Amino acid sequence: YLAEDILTKVDRMSMAASLEARVPLLDHRIVEFALNLPPHLKLHRGQTKVILRQVMADRLPPPVLNKPKQGFSIPLKHWLCGPLRPLMLDLLSSTSIDNRGYFQPEPIGQWVTEHLTGRANHSHRLWGLMVFELWQREFLDRTPTTESTGR
Numbered sequence: 001y002l003a004e005d006i007l008t009k010v011d012r013m014s015m016a017a018s019l020e021a022r023v024p025l026l027d028h029r030i031v032e033f034a035l036n037l038p039p040h041l042k043l044h045r046g047q048t049k050v051i052l053r054q055v056m057a058d059r060l061p062p063p064v065l066n067k068p069k070q071g072f073s074i075p076l077k078h079w080l081c082g083p084l085r086p087l088m089l090d091l092l093s094s095t096s097i098d099n100r101g102y103f104q105p106e107p108i109g110q111w112v113t114e115h116l117t118g119r120a121n122h123s124h125r126l127w128g129l130m131v132f133e134l135w136q137r138e139f140l141d142r143t144p145t146t147e148s149t150g151r
Contacts, residue, residue, distance in 0.1 A: 076123040081116055088112065088126060091133040100136065103129075 014021040041051040053065055080088050092112055094105040114120040
């Protein structure tokens with residue numbers, strides 16, 4: 001899970017943004033220590049990271065110490081209504097969708113309208129369609145040049 005998925009994604013995304021992500025709790029000494037802990041110090045009555053919470057109890061306020069696990073997500077819904085709106089409108093225009101011939105433009109246009117007016121959050125399906133259209137423009141519509149063919 002960590003090596004094949006999350007760490008790889010974090011590493012790629014942070015490098016793409018010229019950031020260095022740190023994972024201090026994955027230092028090999030800490031991992032080896034954690035692997036040798038008895039189970040009750042890892043999980044107790046549904047509470048995870050028992051020993052870490054005990055060690056940090058006098059350093060962190062209770063709301064931080066007891067905060068439930070939370071994932072990270074990007075604000076795609078807001079980006080599609082804000083800075084990515086022009087790109088979305090271009091990529092998912094009736095003309096673009098109709099020219100491809102894969103999908104019917106009307107439902108996609110309805111999703112765009114509902115998303116922009118706040119009636120529904122179609123961000124994930126719209127994003128998928130946008131990426132699909134961008135991929136086609138990049139790899140199917142491009143005319144090979146001397147540089148791209150390596151000649």
